[in-house]
Amino acid sequence: LLNPWPIKGLFDVIFCRNVMIYFDEPTKEMLLSRLTEQLAPGGHLYIGHSERLIGDCTARYASIGQTIYRKIR
Ligand SMILES: C[S@@+](CC[C@H](N)C(=O)[O-])C[C@H]1O[C@@H](n2cnc3c(N)ncnc32)[C@H](O)[C@@H]1O
Known part of the structure; x- marks a missing residue:
């Protein structure tokens, strides 16, 4: 996860x-x-129940459930 990703x-x-x-x-x-x-606009990010969003990205999500977030900007 911490190295470059071969993702397009x-x-x-x-x-x-x-x-x-x-x-x-x-x-x-x-x-x-x-x-x-x-993550695509409107896409969903699922993290663990003991985890939370931190940093600038926090403002880019709406919480839609326990540790489920929708990207809003
Ligand atoms: C507690 S397990 C969680 C597995 C699964 N995501 C779940 O929720 O059941 C943690 C996982 O993180 C992986 N992991 C830890 N450090 C990583 C890293 N730097 N890059 C990719 N995977 C990592 C471990 O190999 C392990 O599979």
């Missing part, structure tokens, strides 16, 4: 559950920023 295009849904817990706060923020860039 955007995803409608990304599940990244119970992985950020291993990373320090700056790394979590960087990963969330990268995930946000790979």
Whole structure:
């Protein structure tokens, strides 16, 4: 997750559950920023129940359930 991704295009849904817990706060923020860039407008991000959004990306999501977020901008 922390190396360059061989990914082209955007995803409608990304599940990244119970992985950020291993990373320090700056790394979590960087990963969330990268995930946000790979998510299509209106797409959904699922994270673990013990995880939360942090950093600038927070303003780009609406919470639509327990640790489920829709990208709004
Ligand atoms: C607690 S498990 C969660 C598995 C699954 N996502 C779930 O919720 O059931 C944590 C997973 O994160 C993976 N992981 C940890 N650090 C990683 C990294 N830097 N890049 C990719 N995967 C990583 C581990 O290999 C493991 O599969």
